[in-house]
Amino acid sequence: MTKIEEFIEETGAFDCVECGKCTSLCPVANINSDFAPRLIVVKAQEGLESEIKRDKDIWSCITCEICNDMCPYEVDFSGFIQRMRVEAVGMGNVPVCSEAGAVQTMQRITGMGQKQNRLAWLTDDLKVSDKGDVYYFTGCAYQLGILFNDKAPELKEIPANVVRIMNAAGIEPVVSNKEVCCGHDQLWSGDEVGFIDLMEQNVEMIKETGAKKVVFSCPEGFRTFNIDYQGFLGDLDFEILHISEFLMNLIDEGKLEFKETDETVTYHDSCRLGRHAGIYDTPRDLLDAMGVEFVEMASSQEKALCCGVNAFTNCNEASRQLQMMRLLEAKQTGAETMLAFCPKCVIHYNCLLSMEKMPIEREKIDIKVKDFSNFVAEHMK
């Protein structure tokens, strides 16, 4: 059995060929009629190297997992795509990367063994420790904030704001300069070796700090630790928590209080947090506890639309269209702000909003897109 046959078997992707429900649900297939999830499986099943080399469709998939969620046969289609991409890169079929690949290079550089200055955001008023129970995985939000300074400069404030919230609840999280990027983008752009390298460094580093809980403000890091790290290494001996769960616990214990506000917001379920990790309720509970007026978009939770780009690859016409569809929905709710946990969602939506020319009138989609953690910090007493 070849490697491809092996993971078609493991992910159950052969069922796609017969059924095709994924294709009718796929948001990319809706826009680009040449694209069909099950067609990718057919091509892969034939196992012809020449086919796989030419097949650009595996990069068009946005890995939003709408197909996984709705599949009657429980096929892990995004898992199939993830592993298919590794094979494809081995055969020279590579994606078109945004920013010429600067994000991936930046992430690889974090793991090259030099002494980073990763905690550049750490100001004197923030209390952190070297060893302790709670580790805060900052991820690459700060670096992305620098790289996308023109689109989403607020990302630079995420790590500081999360530590500020934790401090307010009396927690001094562990943060580390030795942390490297989680490897999410490496894995999803077909660089398994680079991913494993980063993964080993991160797990080793967290073990050294002796943390029992690892908190993520970024859904991608959360998913990558939860599903991919544990998929490779088996169960990790620390608890993996998303910031929304962690904050809800603190609120239940009465450790956090919020200012009164009359703002109306809507919440965008990022695919990594929602469909990949199944966290739908805690962000909504959090908004409720904050006393913020919350309106739901037409498609939400399992049916949430996607920001159209994954791992900073293949940003194209379909991505623009998907972003526009989402912003249209958000604007229709009448909310002032759309919140999202994923820094990349924030970048991608703001990218569309920063364009000078748009295929639609600006008033129809003009809504503020903000990071959730920053929003929480702003509303803290």
Next chain:
Amino acid sequence: MLQRGYHQQTFHQRADTCNGRVLPRGGEILTAFEPRIVAFCCNWCSYAGADLAGVSRLQYPPSARIIKVMCSGRLEPQFILKAFELGADGVLVAGCHIGDCHYIAGNEKAKVRVEMTKELLDVLGVDSRRLRLEWISAGEGTKFADTMNNFTKELEELGPSPLKEVI
């Protein structure tokens, strides 16, 4: 959960999936340290400046590999990051003086990008002094040679790039 088998790599090897290259990352044996500079020079001013330095037989260290770009505004942060990832000790970006850009304002864009990349390099643990931006016109052969001399000297003081594994 089903565990996926993988082989632990004994050496670091990563793939740059964005252009399909496998990046070898072996160590480098250093005897005497000679900084390696990647110099991006714009076609209309700085490249001609470098040419003039050569034609005028001005002496400067042979440490730079010059890459001609049509405009300094063509430069993306990725070009700089990539140069460092592949083992450059320093990166020089050279363009026309402000106001003299062949494409009106390309060099102003380069200025913003270089500043942003400097900030990023500092966070990544690469000293931002390893990235330099200079305005060199076609008539300034001496300025080009001087820049090379100064930059090489500064890099010698800074030592090899931290992204290189020195054996």
